Amino acid sequence: MTNYFSKVSSKDIDYLEKLCGSNNVSTDEEDLVTNAIDAQLGGFHKPEVVVWPETSEQVVEILKYADEKKIPVYPRGGGTGLTGTVPVHRGIVVNMKKMNKIVEIDEENMQVRVQPGVVYDALNKELERYGLFFPPDPSSGAACTIGGMAASNASGLKAVKYGTTREYVLGFEAAFPRDGLQRLGTKTFKYSLGFDVVKMLIGSQGTLAIFTEINLRLRPLPESMETSAAFFSSISDATKAIYKIIRQGLDVAALEFMDKPTMGAVSEFKKIEFPNAEAMLLIETHGSKKAAYEEMERCISVVKENGGFEIWHASSKEDRERLWSARKGAYPSVLKLGRFTLISDVIIPLSRLVEAVEKAYSIGKKYGLRTSCIGHFGDGNLHVNWGTGDNGEKIESLHRANDELNRWVISIGGAVSGEHGIGTEKKSYMRLQHGESYNLMIKIKRLLDPNYILSPGIAFDLDDLLNKSG
């Protein structure tokens, strides 16, 4: 399918320069290369040109032009994606970095309207002044953008209480290849007025539209929080405690799991001494002072009933930060063990979590990989970190192990991505994951982007799209 798309010509560059200004268009090697890769363990795919639009109208015109000329267009936010959302068919990267303004903070209605290039942490820093926050909290918050989060339905450490990005996007202003600029959604938290196109666009990874503005619902910052770490001598004890906490409807804000190998890595790099345990749970409760405290008390008694043999409680802000630094330092610490690390993002029915961790270990052993597990276990999201240390020759086995786990997860009713998305990495699972209903997604894609210019090769295989029988 190499000839399906047109190459970018000097006439196209002239057009883009006229539209966006020559400072905002580059074919310089250094700009092509730095827009050719994300945070996935993958290769470089250089686009032919990079554009930094400053207005929604420019985005619309770029899409219209690219559609006419059949040139691929890849939107890009912070470039922290973990699934290889890179210009595999070359064409234009539309980098949203210049559209990074907070347009309006509506304090009374607890909402904010932002351009897509606003960085997550920067937004929350600004919102703090109003006692509000946008909760999804991905670990990449220092660098990922709201546009990228909406396109990936990102979430993080506190999803068990606050949910994912999807729960917070009330509306978009979005540019479509054939349908121009559309305002979608309302300022209300619910409505019953036909299809929810807003929700459909979340997680679309730049394949249906480019978001030019995003309207987010916010939450008040919690008045108080309690944080504890609990240690278990078996993974099954830890997962039993998780299950009971969820089953009893206890209101936890975080329920994070770390296994022994991860604790080992954290201990080495963060210099934190853990007890000799097979698993650690980090538990946090939010609410009024009384509510957060009482809810934590209940969690702790469940933990104790289920074999939690040691409990650390954070009695100060510094203590809390230290406990979180252990959890947040988990992925970085694993990375320090060696540069070839692949992270899986499977999500599993709660009742199968122990089995999933054991499965990961046995697959890891089979391929001779260093295997460690962390997870947002409150919602069943397991990240297995597969590593070969610094042995680049074994990279293939990382992918094979991950593939084996992914297929098993689908077979037990789980999903291959809880929060990172599909990208180039997981598109081969789409049919397996969704069965016949995958064809519905293809139909929607064809309807909104009939020339497949938006992010070709991402989430969908171009061959699948071109194969009209699909």
Add this chain to the structure above:
Amino acid sequence: MFRQRTLDKVLNDYLYDVLKCVRCGFCNSVCPTSNISLSYRDSRTSRGRIVLLQAKHSSVLNLSIESNAIQELMDLCFGCRRCLEVCPAGVRIPQLIWRVKSSGPLRLNKFFYTYYGTFEKLGAMIPTLSNLLVKSNFGRTLLEQILDIDRNAPFPSFYGDSLEKYIKKHSSSNGDRGRLALFIDVFTNYHDVELGIRTVNLLQRLGYRVEAPPQMEAGTLALEFGALKRAVKIARFNIDSMYEFIKNDGKVITISPAAYVALKIDYPELLGDEKSRIVAENTIDIVDILLNEYDDGRIRFKGPVENAVYHHSCFTKAARLTTSVKRLLELAGYKLTEFEECCGIAGIWGLIKKHHEASREIGNKLFTKIEHAQMPVFSQSETCRLQLKHYTNSRIMHPLEGVMDRILL
């Protein structure tokens, strides 16, 4: 035609750092030069620089690392080391960038900055003439033409005598509390000499014998300009000299955080030997000396409670001296408001014509906050103080200047 050096050769051990970068972009979030108007392009950010080197290693980048395009991008790293605090993979970012810069072409201004210690010494020998030069339009034009120093950038005046000479003349105290070698660095030696003299006098009153063993500049600029051989030479000289001093039961003391970082972090890394490790272990900043004196009950502080700003200079952060500096100021009676933003000068980087506007843009947020605060400002770094004095109307001081008059012996 001169042969291009391969990335592996240029980087040596640091190639591994490039490869282990996971491209998370956390470094961008704290990097002062990655958050200004020009950094909308990823290539002009901290992560972008590492990605370019990864691409070179994978033979994807069609530019040589010696090329102007790449060298200009590397020049946007001014070595503040803020990124080191957040990089999850432990990539030694500024250190590896120095190595890439070392493959760049040699230019007159680079030569000057690399040997700035020598030129500063010459300048200090003829202070009247030097000051005339740095203050006159003609002199500034000349500096701009030859050395690329922007004519509007702040530039320090020469004091006249050097601190080194002062110490040699006045090191008469018997020093029953011990011997201290002051590792001075250029700015305190030739420009901020008064601060140096007051510090030496204070230490002598505390019963120390203060000396100035033979020493060169700290060499920060040599590193920044990628003159690694020169940096190693400077490190060798300073370490050998300080080691001799320490051997006879002495300690090395610093006033400038750049001097402290050189002895504690850079020299051991450049030389990798036992001597530099021992010198690092025996180096202490004046702030910690005063805190030790306080903890041992030898000094007390007396002064009115006063509001003040504490500016976190990049090198104080890198030196991990922040907690000490804050504690000292608080003991002396200051109620601190903290500003973490970078002032944008980064040694000499902000003075250079091509960076001058960016330097100002980086510092703008801090300048505005300082103007609004309307309080005296403490900053440990000498060049930060130069920049803040230039761009704000507030009183800008080294922490010692606010503390010394409040010490009761």
